Amino acid sequence: MALERTFSIIKPDATERNLTGAINAKFEEAGLRIVAQKRIHMTQAQAGKFYDVHAERPFYGELCEFMSRSPVVVQVLEGENAVAKNREVMGATNPAEADAGTVRKEFAQSIGENSVHGSDSAENAAIEIAYFFAGIELVG
Ligand code: CMP
Numbered sequence: 482m483a484l485e486r487t488f489s490i491i492k493p494d495a496t497e498r499n500l501t502g503a504i505n506a507k508f509e510e511a512g513l514r515i516v517a518q519k520r521i522h523m524t525q526a527q528a529g530k531f532y533d534v535h536a537e538r539p540f541y542g543e544l545c546e547f548m549s550r551s552p553v554v555v556q557v558l559e560g561e562n563a564v565a566k567n568r569e570v571m572g573a574t575n576p577a578e579a580d581a582g583t584v585r586k587e588f589a590q591s592i593g594e595n596s597v598h599g600s601d602s603a604e605n606a607a608i609e610i611a612y613f614f615a616g617i618e619l620v621g
Pocket of ligand 1: 535594595
């Protein structure tokens with residue numbers, strides 16, 4: 482399979498606990514290459530636009546507040562089958578259901594404060610990458 486790219490966020494609950502390096506180690510051990518990365522502090526409006534697809538969900542307000550509480554690390558990960566591979570490395574959205582060894586099993590605190598976000602398809606990855614990065618910032 483050809484190289485694929487996916488979008489990832491290391492969320493506030495993880496940056497607050499200084500877990501960026503530990504999470505990046507999991508990505509790299511799985512064969513994912515970090516081809517772009519930056520630490521930013523989103524406003525609630527910026528988080529709201531990113532999570533627009535969830536605007537009608539009951540947890541939307543809480544989600545936007547959480548994602549703008551502290552800095553996040555936004556990233557582009559590259560590898561074979563990167564979208565699916567990253568989802569494997571992250572584990573289930575709810576840490577209580579995540580497999581042993583996954584990022585969420587080891588680090589997540591709750592379904593809301595679940596340490597990482599990863600794109601659910603290659604199509605959404607392209608949209609999410611374009612929201613945070615200019616093409617010149619992606620260095621494969
Ligand atoms: P993420 O992959 O970033 O995509 C949407 C996020 O919404 C999800 O991870 C969770 O952090 C959050 N989320 C999903 N379900 C709930 C819930 N029931 N309560 C609070 N947050 C949720």
